[in-house]
Amino acid sequence: MQKDSRLGLSEEFDTARTAPPKAIVDLLAMADVRINGDRPWDIQVIDDRLYSEVLTRGTLGFGEAYMDRLWECHDLSGLMARVMSERLDEKPLGRAKLFFALYYLRARIMNLQTSSRAFQVGEQHYDIGNDLYAAMLDPHWCYSCGYWREAEDLDAAQVAKLDLICRKLQLEPGMKVLEVGCGWGSLAGYMAEHYSVEIRGITISKEQARMARQRCEGLPVEIDLVDYRDVQGQYDRVVSVGMFEHVGRKNYADYFSKLAGCVKPDGLFLLHTIGTDNERCGVDPWIDRYIFPNGELPTLKHMIGTCEQQFHVEDLHSFGTDYDKTLMAWWNNFQGAWPQLSERYDERFYRMWRYYLMSCAGFFRAKRGQLWQLVLSPLGSQRVYRSVR
Known part of the structure; x- marks a missing residue:
């Protein structure tokens, strides 16, 4: 049981106990980020649904999962700086590869700023x-x-x-x-x-x-x-x-x-x-x-x-x-x-x-x-x- 007083949140959270997919663990390791680790920038997984969100919708699923409180992080800006430095946001996994390809193809073909x-x-x-x-x-x-x-x-x-x-x-x-x-x-x-x-x-x-x-x-x-x-x-x-x-x-x-x-x-x-x-x-x-x-x-x-x-x-x-x-x-x-x-x-x-x-x-x-x-x-x-x- 952990509590993050720096978030301005009153709730405590239990980290999930299911082993995360190896592909996600290996990807995060490139940025020296661990799941349920003890460092401020490590991700604390509260709900295992996070993994399917990341594997199907990439960064969109990752952000929505945070909004839905499926995961937490003490030093969120530090986490994101590490992720961005290694360009993990450009390395979608699983079905998220197709999701990203279609998303950016739409942006390239259409004029979205008419x-x-x-x-x-x-x-x-x-x-x-x-x-x-x-x-x-x-x-x-x-x-x-x-x-x-x-x-x-x-x-x-x-x-x-x-x-x-x-x-x-x-x-x-x-x-x-x-x-x-x-x-x-x-x-x-x-x-x-x-x-x-x-x-x-x-x-x-x-x-x-x-x-x-x-x-x-x-x-x-x-x-x-x-x-x-x-x-x-x-x-x-x-x-x-x-x-x-x-x-x-x-x-x-x-x-x-x-x-x-x-x-x-x-x-x-x-x-x-x-x-x-x-x-x-x-x-x-x-x-x-x-x-x-x-x-x-x-x-x-x-x-x-x-x-x-x-x-x-x-x-x-x-x-x-x-x-x-x-x-x-x-x-x-x-x-x-x-x-x-x-x-x-x-x-x-x-x-x-x-x-x-x-x-x-x-x-x-x-x-x-x-x-x-x-x-x-x-x-x-x-x-x-x-x-x-």
């Missing part, structure tokens, strides 16, 4: 509850990687990120800025308040739009509920933070072409996005089903290869390991607020959210995920750009 699908992620993820995000995020409500170069806490890291973006964009009073994917208004409000610019922010989330308008009231900020494909006008600066992950490679050419038309000839475009070295289409099936439907992480090859048809790449800044710290800070905030949040969200949601944050932290800790900021200028620009850090 305009008709654009609002799905807003409805499923960003609209689930502003109370959740208020509790988890910093006071600015930044839902993207902080910049921890000199920061010691989440608030300082997010302010540093906001100001870094403004300085990279070389903002001047009176400029007109388009923000593609404005979230809850964190960057728009900061730019307007500290750099005296006018902002039009667009989002595909009704709750984000409502809260952003409320939080930016009294500032020269306009918030619209609109897909990037339908935006009009020209701007001195364009910025997009944490939105490109929803575009999809089949739409990269249209995305960059559209935003190139929105940037004035002497303007700048800053793109802040998660990236990966994985060439396959789509994201992990569990993330796709429960967190970010229709998402796809870019590779540098696909992203830069397409954007260079419309833009000069003035600067490329990578600081993906900062996302590990950001995610762990979000988890600490979420866990601390759980007594209040539990009045609205159930235990399965708690486990889903923990699995989401911890698996993503492991993803960045293993350097499978990266965070890139690109500064772009329109083709033909004669601007001499100096990098900012």
Whole structure:
């Protein structure tokens, strides 16, 4: 009988006693993970149904089994970092091989990020509850990687990120800025308040739009509920933070072409996005089903290869390991607020959210995920750009 006081859970659990399949044991051994071992990152199997879930549906079954409390782990982010480092998520067993093949074939053949699908992620993820995000995020409500170069806490890291973006964009009073994917208004409000610019922010989330308008009231900020494909006008600066992950490679050419038309000839475009070295289409099936439907992480090859048809790449800044710290800070905030949040969200949601944050932290800790900021200028620009850090 074991009890994990670090999970914020009151229940104790009995580990299963049936011998696990050798194929699963051998796979986990590649990452130095044991079933029912005594190390923090070892998996504690509570229900033997876990094995069939993994053998038939791979990482989707593994994540759902955690949500259903078929297994537990004291150090979930540590476990996921080990799994990601050895790319065990890319090594499905049994019938899961066919499941994964069909899943990624679908993502490769279909355009899952069409305009008709654009609002799905807003409805499923960003609209689930502003109370959740208020509790988890910093006071600015930044839902993207902080910049921890000199920061010691989440608030300082997010302010540093906001100001870094403004300085990279070389903002001047009176400029007109388009923000593609404005979230809850964190960057728009900061730019307007500290750099005296006018902002039009667009989002595909009704709750984000409502809260952003409320939080930016009294500032020269306009918030619209609109897909990037339908935006009009020209701007001195364009910025997009944490939105490109929803575009999809089949739409990269249209995305960059559209935003190139929105940037004035002497303007700048800053793109802040998660990236990966994985060439396959789509994201992990569990993330796709429960967190970010229709998402796809870019590779540098696909992203830069397409954007260079419309833009000069003035600067490329990578600081993906900062996302590990950001995610762990979000988890600490979420866990601390759980007594209040539990009045609205159930235990399965708690486990889903923990699995989401911890698996993503492991993803960045293993350097499978990266965070890139690109500064772009329109083709033909004669601007001499100096990098900012």
